[in-house]
Amino acid sequence: LDFGSGPSPVLATILERDYGFDMDIYDLFFAPNKVFSGKKYHLITSTEVFEHLGDPLEYFKLLAGCLEDDGLLSIMTLFHPLDDQEFLDWYYMRDMSHISFYTSDTMKVISGIAGLDLVFTDNRRYTSFRLKR
Template identity: 45%
Template sequence: MKKCKICNNFTVKTADSKTQKEYHKCSACCYIFLDEIFYVDETREKSHYDKHHNSFDSLGYVKMFEDLIEEFVTPHKADIKTALDFGCGRGEVLPILLERNSVLCDRYDLFYFPQKVYDGKTYDIILSTEVFEHLQNPLEVLKELLLHVREGGYLLLMSAFHPNNDDEFFKWWYIRDVTHIGFFNMATFKHLADALNLKIIKHNNKNIILFQK
């Protein structure tokens, strides 16, 4: 049995009968992660991202971020003047929309903006959208990001909340992306909030959660 990457409890192994991929599920915090033998290499991962059309030409993609800002950022705009988009992708849609809303936004992305511009800085908010499901060590990354959120600042994560049911999980579209290797739900995020002394400010019970440090 493998230890959970979030809470360090032992997990139970389960397998997708269609793909034969094996996953490890934690009954304590509900985190689920793909077994490492099924990870794609970095070259294939980058090639997969290169196919994404996440730009201002994609009106649905832009609308998603406009709605995110309106619902999760604008209510706290008096407190938010600086931001980091961690894992922004090459399209820079969210940073540009934030800057149009008078929030100065730095960019970081492992493949497209690899310079760690956040070193030595703190921000009013760090946003990481559709990133944490790709991470091999999500807890380590989360702890590192929190070092760069000012006291009283915010952390926003977007990652689809998994259905906590094996039958539904294996039918779930989100696991079909070969670069998606870790899956959260509200129980996972509540555990993280307790463990890292964060306050959950708001969530949509679907794919977005806002914490306050």
């Protein structure tokens, strides 16, 4: 599942073409049919989406419920600077549609609440999760 695929689901296309995944796409504006309802996935991606969500925990729980037991949830969103002045000057924060900001610690806390284990982070923008075992 490419969750928040946008107007042109590039990642889903690459995963299908180059890696043999059979991808579903969902986007609130461009592909609003909730194709994920009642389905389980081995891979869920969400690229530059979670910074736009007002209640990200709700979506973590939703996507956790869509994972197969061995499934992987991979999220990309730029982590915010820890320094207050850097945060205030940060370009990412100046986009009015960006309303939720994260660090790897934030991702770890949220994932624990959502029933996920954080299995990878680059401490900058990428995080991957699996269901808690």
